[in-house]
Amino acid sequence: MDDNNPDCWELVSQGAEARVFALELFGMPAVAKHRFSKRYRAPALDARLRKERTIQEVRCMAKSRQAGVAVPAVLMVDTARYMIYSERVLGVTAKTFIDAHRDSGAVKALATAIGEMIAKIHDAGVAHGDLTTSNFMCRQSTGDDVVDQLVLIDFGLGSLRPQPEEKAVDLYVLERALVSTHLDSQDLLDAILAAYERHSKAAAATLQRLEAVRARGRKRECFG
Ligand SMILES: Nc1ncnc2c1ncn2[C@@H]1O[C@H](COP(=O)(O)OP(=O)(O)OP(=O)(O)O)[C@@H](O)[C@H]1O
Ligand SMILES: [Mg+2]
Known part of the structure; x- marks a missing residue:
């Protein structure tokens, strides 16, 4: 080659x-x-x-x-x-991992790690811009059902020094992506948001904003 x-x-x-x-x-x-x-x-x-x-x-x-x-x-x-x-991260995307190990403790742990990771980038002053489960990779070395490390990729739509709005949109984009790609998305989302709330210093402001972003989303669904 x-x-x-x-x-x-x-x-x-x-x-x-x-x-x-x-x-x-x-x-x-x-x-x-x-x-x-x-x-x-x-x-x-x-x-x-x-x-x-x-x-x-x-x-x-x-x-x-x-x-x-x-x-x-x-x-x-x-x-x-x-x-x-x-x-090159050796492993699979979180999307693949979640679909292969539905309802397992490993998926619950992964959801917690995803929420913690989003909290960390937000507190560091980075919004991702395209959070989907295909943009988290699971580094694996010992077996298909073990995640050594979660790795975040695909920051091309990211922004620096985000306002609460951009952080809330990050969470909203992930929420919509979960609903459209995974069964049992509500459990996943709850675990992600709980971890986010525990770890982000500005969680209260971001989650409050998320409510407003969701309301806008619903309005758009109703009225086009
Ligand atoms: N560093 C990496 N190691 C291993 N695989 C990777 C890596 N970066 C990207 N990939 C694989 O390529 C896919 C697409 O990468 P990425 O999301 O960066 O590109 P993209 O074209 O912006 O994606 P999309 O438009 O599909 O969201 C990932 O979902 C993953 O499967
Ligand atoms: Mg991508």
């Missing part, structure tokens, strides 16, 4: 704005995330958005890491090509 030729890399994920490839870099398992061009955007805007989101992703990862939140180690950034190379 030619490690310098993207045509030879293995495609791991095709998203709406980016492709993620698996490769080896500096002798270790890595991924390359490439934000591709969206042809419907004017070229100047397209280039600006891809560059901004690449830089924002790395900034939010760095700030989260400083706060003690596990994120993949960034190995290289190529803003001219809109590429981030980072450590």
Whole structure:
């Protein structure tokens, strides 16, 4: 395999704005995330958005890491090509883990870890912008049913120094994602929010705001 030729890399994920490839870099398992061009955007805007989101992703990862939140180690950034190379987390997404181990103690523990992790990034001044169970990875080394470490990925829509509104929207986006992707989502959500409330210093303000965001969401559902 030619490690310098993207045509030879293995495609791991095709998203709406980016492709993620698996490769080896500096002798270790890595991924390359490439934000591709969206042809419907004017070229100047397209280039600006891809560059901004690449830089924002790395900034939010760095700030989260400083706060003690596990994120993949960034190995290289190529803003001219809109590429981030980072450590490949060996394991599965939280989505896959939850679907494979429904109703188990391991899933309850995972939900608690998710709530604690969101509290940590929020207290560190980072909002994620796209919290779904596909954006949490479970590092695994000993077996399919054991999570060694929870790792947060995909900060491209993240923001720094968020207001309570942005933190509440983070929780709301996760809530909606849980409802649409997982059975028994209410139990999961309750465990996540309980852990968030225990760990975030500003939980009261954020959860109060979450009520307002939910009310807006309901209104939109009713009136389009
Ligand atoms: N560091 C990593 N280690 C292992 N797998 C990864 C890593 N980063 C991303 N992936 C895999 O690639 C998928 C997509 O990555 P990511 O969420 O960063 O890209 P995205 O295109 O913004 O996603 P989407 O638009 O689907 O939310 C992840 O859900 C995960 O399966
Ligand atoms: Mg993602």
